């Protein structure tokens with residue numbers, strides 16, 4: 001079953017002045033349980049594509065449907081709500097609220113979703129156990145390494161039980177050890193929880209972990225390979 | 229959870245928040261203290277006026293109010309006084325004859341109000357006997373008729389102790405009468421206008437000159453247990469003495485009430501002006517906060533924090549920040565009010581100017597608890613107003629832009 005179906009997607013910036021065709025005609029299906037990397041040279045449109053999939057940006061043309069819901073149908077308020085319940089995000093930086101503890105950060109989205117305190121507690125413990133940061137439960141993000149912070153961000157996204165998790169260059173600020181730790185974690189959660197991950201990267205070693213590799217160039221898919 | 233987040237966000241930039249808190253605390257303390265001083269001065273002025281001049285309640289012949297001619301008399305005044313003194317909540321009462329007159333010395337003359345009083349009785353009702361600065365209050369027996377005048381009038385007329393003053397007034401029979409008095413006492417209140425305008429003689433002396441009987445008077449002055457009782461007591465007296473006119477201090481000097489209400493409003497306007505000035509400081513701070521947290525706000529909106537929640541989060545942060553300042557300001561103000569409300573503040577160095585306006589040089593500042601409550605509400609309203617602009621700014625952020633890693 002496809003979680004994401006993209007048809008004839010276009011995104012043009014600066015339509016009035018010098019138009020930049022950041023995404024230029026993309027058709028793409030992503031199935032439940034995929035572990036997919038989007039790669040390509042800088043400026044090829046990875047972030048633009050992912051932002052549109054995540055409902056953060058509107059396409060100029062074309063449609064995206066998530067689990068059968070067309071994103072174009074939503075007004076901005078509806079879209080925020082849709083994101084809250086259906087899409088997990090891990091950004092390159094600024095994922096965590098510095099004034100909240102690790103535990104509070106992980107349960108933040110669940111609380112926005114209106115989950116009960118009990119459910120939150122249980123899920124947070126589960127997640128922290130899973131990412132191996134149970135002992136940091138009551139620490140603030142600034143007491144954690146960059147790699148640990150990204151793991152907490154992954155745990156937060158996963159805790160809210162989205163349809164899939166979008167991670168735009170999640171390892172860009174990490175050293176190689178933290179990078180491979182984070183990828184191992186994501187891979188494990190992908191297998192254990194059957195969570196769909198879509199991430200972008202420049203890093204050869206990260207690409208190697210992906211089971212499907214989509215290569216973009218000038219806003220178009222030039223290669224789409226699924227490895228066993 | 230949002231409340232906790234807002235609260236902790238305040239302390240992310242301690243210095244900046246403390247500056248705002250300090251500004252609010254200082255602004256409120258200043259405003260409340262000034263209001264307290266104004267209230268204290270007004271209350272003092274009302275007290276002084278009641279104590280020395282008007283008493284809590286006055287009774288007259290109804291026509292005397294229209295035209296203060298001494299011919300409008302209260303008859304059987306001794307019996308009336310006995311009846312009055314037996315009423316509840318009444319502590320003291322005294323009666324007087326009263327007329328406008330011309331007081332002159334060999335060199336100068338001045339228009340005055342002359343009171344014919346019974347000193348022992350009057351002492352208990354009015355504070356003039358405590359304000360004697362030279363001589364005494366009809367205590368030493370004299371051969372000639374005695375008069376007590378204010379210091380200001382004494383200067384004006386060149387009438388020192390022992391000097392002669394001629395008082396000319398219209399007698400009941402319509403003819404001008406004059407009599408000679410000797411200055412036996414000089415008083416000084418903190419209202420120089422009062423000191424200039426009022427003179428006191430023994431009732432028997434004024435009565436003789438004007439033709440008033442011993443059992444007649446123009447005015448009965450009454451003290452009640454407290455100022456607040458006056459209106460109710462006056463009403464009950466009026467029903468008992470329907471042929472006379474009974475007035476509480478509120479009716480005698482409505483200007484006192486007007487002044488008190490004005491001071492009340494002055495206090496609120498002062499606070500509103502101070503808070504209005506503070507609004508800009510708060511807005512500025514919150515705009516800085518929004519600019520600094522662009523990425524974070526973008527992240528929050530991306531992961532599903534909706535506009536009402538963003539609005540609520542920023543508004544709570546602004547409100548809590550302001551309320552911390554308000555709490556400190558109120559605590560300091562309450563402390564100052566308690567302290568100075570007890571000890572009083574001495575304005576001796578400016579006393580001359582203040583006294584000319586009828587204020588006392590010792591001021592006991594106070595504000596009502598209602599005032600504190602309303603100030604707190606005003607602070608909350610201020611904070612809400614101050615958060616509108618920064619919140620709008622935050623809501624306009626495009627999450628896709630805000631989260632792009634640069």
Ligand SMILES: Nc1ncnc2c1ncn2[C@@H]1O[C@H](COP(=O)(O)OP(=O)(O)OP(=O)(O)O)[C@@H](O)[C@H]1O
Nearest residue numbers: 013014020021022041042043044045046047048049
């Ligand atoms: N807001 C914008 N306005 C105008 N042009 C934009 C905007 N955002 C992106 N672009 C342009 O769109 C193109 C695609 O950008 P995008 O950020 O999607 O690339 P990317 O593949 O994520 O690059 P990188 O690997 O450097 O992150 C680029 O040419 C970029 O300059």
Ligand SMILES: [Mg+2]
Nearest residue numbers: 046047048168
């Ligand atoms: Mg990018």
